[in-house]
Amino acid sequence: MRRRSFVVMAGAAAMLPMGARAKPEEVEALVRAITGGAPARPGRVKLDVPELVENGNTVGLTVSLGEDVPKDAVLTDIHVFADGNPRPGVVHFRFGKLAGVPKVATRVRLATSQTVTAVAVFADGSCWTDQVAVLVTWSACLD
Template sequence: MKAISRRQALAYLGAAGASVALSGVAFAGPAEVAARINDIAGGAAGDDALILLDLPEIAENGNAVKVAFDIDSPMTADNYVKAVHILADGNPEPDVATFNFSPAMGACYASTRMRLSKTQNVHVIASFSDGSFGSASATVKVTIGGCGG
């Protein structure tokens, strides 16, 4: 086995570092988010009138973008929201958060903060106990990215 010199080792490390730096980060796109929505809803169309989505039009800093939703549901044993999924199509991973609900909660609303890497669409998908789905989307313009952007 031939030993390598210190100079060769540094050259190899530099080349490896450059390849990692230049490769960039892959971001989820509309196709990946559409596939994820299809996984959640099984291809069923969502009713957007049920979800009140509160998102800023412009986020000065993508590190902490507030998202809130309120869903019109009676939250009874026969008719309630089972889960709400938040997806972002410009982040490295489209799944932002999932909230699970039960009829005992009495209402279906929540808020959280999320990181957005760049200007992108945010989608909220709600699954109901009867097998139906609701959806809402909005675009958030990010001036300073929160995921290295």
């Protein structure tokens, strides 16, 4: 084997997946743990993430509340999950007494094409969800 081709192959091997991927059922189980068994209802929370992603290493993600939220509803938490990453959890935001507009932006890694789920928890215990199916053409080097 020529030295250069060996180096290329070794590099490729280093980036090969270890085979570990979260499953949609894992995300469902995590969501159920938050809601206390009930499925989260679609609505109230809005997940903004591009449907077509070129580079999974850094993907802009914004969670906010929709217009269907009653004025007296108090947001306490937003959880974000990704069912195709090595681990399903992405981030958990907690909103305190001094929180302003219920909107958070960050940047995430997406290992492959997958469904991203946001779950918003309100002070009255109700849980609402939004999902986006994302097509990733160049995956994050998670593995």
